Amino acid sequence: xxxxxxxxLCLTPRIKNMTKTEQQxxxxxxxxxxxDSMSMLLDTVDLSHLCFAxxxxxxxxYDGTQHGCLVLDIRMPGMSGLELQExxxxxxxxxxxxxxxxxxxxxxAVEAMRKGALDFMRKxxxxxxxxxxxxxxxxxETGIRKETVKRKKITNLHxxxxxxxxxxxxxxxxGKANKVIGFELDISERTVEVHRAQVMKxxxxxxxxxxxxxxxxxxx
Amino acid sequence: xxxxxxxxxxxxxxxxxxxRLALLVAILSGCFAxxxxxxxxxxxxxxxxxxxxxxxRLGKLLIVLLVIxxxxxxxxxxxRVRSLLFNTERLETLLKNLPGMAYRCFNxxxxxxxxxxxxxxxxxxxxxxxxxxxxxxxxxxxxQDDIEAVEKSVLDAVDKGEAFEVxxxxxxxxxEEKWVWERGRAVGRMDDEIILEGLITDITDRKLxxxxxxxxxxxxxxxxxxxxxxxxxxxxxxxxxxxxxxxxNMFEYTPEMILGENIRCLISPDxxxxxxxxxSHFQEDHLAxxxxxxxxxxxxxxxxxxxxxxxxxxxILNQPDRKYVGLIRDLSVQREAEREVREQRDQLAHVxxxxxxxxxxxxxxxxxxxxxxxxxxxSQTGLRLLNQKPPQNERCLDVLYKLSIQAHRxxxxxxxxxxxxxxxxSHREEVDCNVLLREVHKLAEVEARIRDIVIILxxxxxxxxxxxxxxxxxxxxxxxxxxxxESMKEAGYKRGNRIVVQTHRSDIGVKISVIDSGxxxxxxxxxxxxxxxxxxxxxxxxxxxxxSRTIIRAHGAQLKFLNNENGGVTFYFTLPYTTYKxxx
Numbered sequence: 001x002x003x004x005x006x007x008x009l010c011l012t013p014r015i016k017n018m019t020k021t022e023q024q025x026x027x028x029x030x031x032x033x034x035x036d037s038m039s040m041l042l043d044t045v046d047l048s049h050l051c052f053a054x055x056x057x058x059x060x061x062y063d064g065t066q067h068g069c070l071v072l073d074i075r076m077p078g079m080s081g082l083e084l085q086e087x088x089x090x091x092x093x094x095x096x097x098x099x100x101x102x103x104x105x106x107x108x109a110v111e112a113m114r115k116g117a118l119d120f121m122r123k124x125x126x127x128x129x130x131x132x133x134x135x136x137x138x139x140x141e142t143g144i145r146k147e148t149v150k151r152k153k154i155t156n157l158h159x160x161x162x163x164x165x166x167x168x169x170x171x172x173x174x175g176k177a178n179k180v181i182g183f184e185l186d187i188s189e190r191t192v193e194v195h196r197a198q199v200m201k202x203x204x205x206x207x208x209x210x211x212x213x214x215x216x217x218x219x220x
Numbered sequence: 221x222x223x224x225x226x227x228x229x230x231x232x233x234x235x236x237x238x239x240r241l242a243l244l245v246a247i248l249s250g251c252f253a254x255x256x257x258x259x260x261x262x263x264x265x266x267x268x269x270x271x272x273x274x275x276x277r278l279g280k281l282l283i284v285l286l287v288i289x290x291x292x293x294x295x296x297x298x299x300r301v302r303s304l305l306f307n308t309e310r311l312e313t314l315l316k317n318l319p320g321m322a323y324r325c326f327n328x329x330x331x332x333x334x335x336x337x338x339x340x341x342x343x344x345x346x347x348x349x350x351x352x353x354x355x356x357x358x359x360x361x362x363x364q365d366d367i368e369a370v371e372k373s374v375l376d377a378v379d380k381g382e383a384f385e386v387x388x389x390x391x392x393x394x395x396e397e398k399w400v401w402e403r404g405r406a407v408g409r410m411d412d413e414i415i416l417e418g419l420i421t422d423i424t425d426r427k428l429x430x431x432x433x434x435x436x437x438x439x440x441x442x443x444x445x446x447x448x449x450x451x452x453x454x455x456x457x458x459x460x461x462x463x464x465x466x467x468x469n470m471f472e473y474t475p476e477m478i479l480g481e482n483i484r485c486l487i488s489p490d491x492x493x494x495x496x497x498x499x500s501h502f503q504e505d506h507l508a509x510x511x512x513x514x515x516x517x518x519x520x521x522x523x524x525x526x527x528x529x530x531x532x533x534x535x536i537l538n539q540p541d542r543k544y545v546g547l548i549r550d551l552s553v554q555r556e557a558e559r560e561v562r563e564q565r566d567q568l569a570h571v572x573x574x575x576x577x578x579x580x581x582x583x584x585x586x587x588x589x590x591x592x593x594x595x596x597x598x599s600q601t602g603l604r605l606l607n608q609k610p611p612q613n614e615r616c617l618d619v620l621y622k623l624s625i626q627a628h629r630x631x632x633x634x635x636x637x638x639x640x641x642x643x644x645x646s647h648r649e650e651v652d653c654n655v656l657l658r659e660v661h662k663l664a665e666v667e668a669r670i671r672d673i674v675i676i677l678x679x680x681x682x683x684x685x686x687x688x689x690x691x692x693x694x695x696x697x698x699x700x701x702x703x704x705x706e707s708m709k710e711a712g713y714k715r716g717n718r719i720v721v722q723t724h725r726s727d728i729g730v731k732i733s734v735i736d737s738g739x740x741x742x743x744x745x746x747x748x749x750x751x752x753x754x755x756x757x758x759x760x761x762x763x764x765x766x767x768s769r770t771i772i773r774a775h776g777a778q779l780k781f782l783n784n785e786n787g788g789v790t791f792y793f794t795l796p797y798t799t800y801k802x803x804x
Contacts (some may be wrong), residue, residue, distance in 0.1 A: 034594050102590075
């Protein structure tokens with residue numbers, strides 16, 4: 001018990017420091033007591049959170065702008081946790097999900113992990129693990145968001161290329177020389193050079209290596 | 221039955237009129253003869269010699285007297301013959317009308333007959349003349365087995381000078397065997413031989429009736445003596461008149477100890493009231509022997525030990541006083557067997573409950589995990605609140621309060637399943653079905669939640685109490701609910717995820733229905749629905765429905781089902797208001 005207290009004492013300031021984001025924990029569980037106790041626990045560590053009694057309730061509320069993570073009960077009447085995961089995927093909402101599973105829900109948990117859940121925790125939950133996982137989820141979400149922004153930017157840039165330029169970009173990034181490209185597309189080497197310069201300018205790439213990186217990024 | 225049919229003959233008094241008549245005739249004829257046969261003139265010489273007038277007078281008187289005497293005697297003789305003839309004729313008629321044969325015979329070998337009446341023909345098939353001429357002898361008809369006994373009785377009677385009375389068989393002319401009764405006595409001697417006179421009559425019918433009566437009696441006695449049931453005959457007051465062997469053994473009394481006692485001493489004092497009720501019943505309507513009659517009471521043996529018995533009384537007819545015969549069956553063995561069956565049923569029910577709980581273990585664990593999760597997090601919260609500076613005692617109190625609620629919640633789930641799994645003697649108590657079903661609901665909900673099924677309770681208000689074994693009835697309902705949920709899962713919840721438990725108040729009892737929206741029951745499945753160890757479930761043991769039916773039967777009801785119009789099936793049963801049995 002003393003050890004636990006020590007850990008908690010050590011952890012508390014760290015958590016406090018890290019919660020200065022607008023990230024929220026969305027607790028979705030049909031059991032009121034579980035919701036309430038989790039809510040109180042998160043209160044003690046100043047984690048901003050919202051509680052929902054069902055998946056539907058959450059879907060109605062969430063508009064895609066809020067950041068954070070989900071602590072989601074895998075079994076619920078009406079829409080189950082797994083179903084919610086599917087729906088979110090359909091709506092391209094990339095909130096990390098920590099599943100809460102009961103006794104004997106391992107197959108479901110495995111399924112959830114396969115579909116990209118961050119983790120699953122069995123009831124009764126170790127509080128510290130939960131708090132740690134929430135932090136992990138927040139980190140992951142931040143990462144994903146950054147990544148998404150980056151990819152969105154690249155995609156937008158790529159979209160600004162003309163059809164011919166896209167062709168040239170593809171061939172250049174795959175390491176082909178201007179001469180070969182000119183031959184393949186039945187255009188002069190000079191024309192290829194002009195297009196290439198245009199592509200690098202539009203995609204904000206200084207070197208061939210950067211161009212290749214952009215391509216790899218896009219292909220992810 | 222010997223009955224001499226005497227016709228009312230006008231008995232002519234023979235004495236006075238003929239004598240008077242004969243006398244009158246004799247006097248008249250005497251006077252007439254005197255004047256006709258002996259004229260006075262022919263006697264004159266005589267009269268001349270003596271004092272004629274005196275002689276004449278005396279002679280006339282004498283002659284008159286003689287003639288009177290002669291005529292009288294003649295007349296009387298003639299009359300005597302006539303009246304003798306008349307008497308004989310009357311005797312003949314009398315004898316002829318006798319149901320049998322009057323005889324006179326010699327008491328020698330085979331009794332040669334001197335005289336027999338006309339009845340002989342009807343009796344033995346031989347004519348009177350044949351017998352009287354001694355062409356046939358009576359002893360030759362007599363049955364060879366009986367002849368010695370007859371001879372002996374006759375001789376004894378003759379020696380003592382008494383009348384003899386014997387019953388024996390004769391072989392009549394056609395070979396027919398007849399029973400006869402004979403009564404006679406010695407009347408005198410002739411030529412050193414004793415003469416017997418008597419009457420022999422046919423008693424075959426009576427004898428046959430007697431025999432069949434004796435046979436019937438012997439049969440009855442054999443039945444009564446070998447009967448497993450105790451047979452006790454009593455008078456109107458209930459005093460014991462006879463008991464059979466089974467009764468002696470059953471109550472451990474000897475006849476000497478119990479005869480004359482009141483039958484109430486065979487019934488345990490606690491049950492006398494029931495017996496009295498029954499008694500007043502059978503004395504009123506006389507129909508106590510109707511099927512299903514009788515009462516069940518505790519019997520008491522001589523040593524004071526008691527045993528359950530079935531007691532039925534019926535009136536013995538054709539008796540001068542009212543008499544009754546009571547049949548008593550010892551129900552100990554039956555009760556013991558019933559108890560064993562009941563115990564086995566309870567054990568099986570218990571096994572089924574444990575099995576059910578085993579199957580539900582995962583769901584129950586899941587259910588318990590919820591409050592445990594909450595408890596765990598509340599306690600962490602509490603710790604953190606207390607460790608804050610300053611400690612937030614106020615909030616911590618709230619947390620502790622909530623924590624305690626959750627601990628109770630977990631405890632309640634465990635208690636429910638524990639109550640359900642407890643091995644208890646089947647006991648009946650008065651329960652409100654609604655309360656009972658709400659409890660089942662809590663237990664079944666555990667699984668329903670996991671399956672995402674909603675159990676809906678539609679309970680009728682103000683139900684009368686019924687007597688039942690609450691745990692077993694809950695077991696049945698839980699069983700039906702779980703089967704229903706399984707079936708709904710099979711149906712892929714196409715007809716919704718509602719399963720309804722209803723109570724209804726009916727005339728005979730409380731009807732409990734479980735209405736699912738599953739696959740329904742096909743004819744194939746219906747056929748072996750209640751067969752033990754037949755199951756459509758992958759993990760089922762197949763005893764659930766079978767034990768459910770047994771339980772419901774033991775409550776005096778029937779478990780039935782009906783496919784719903786819009787899919788699914790309804791199982792229902794009606795717990796009667798009076799399932800309470802004193803001895804069950």
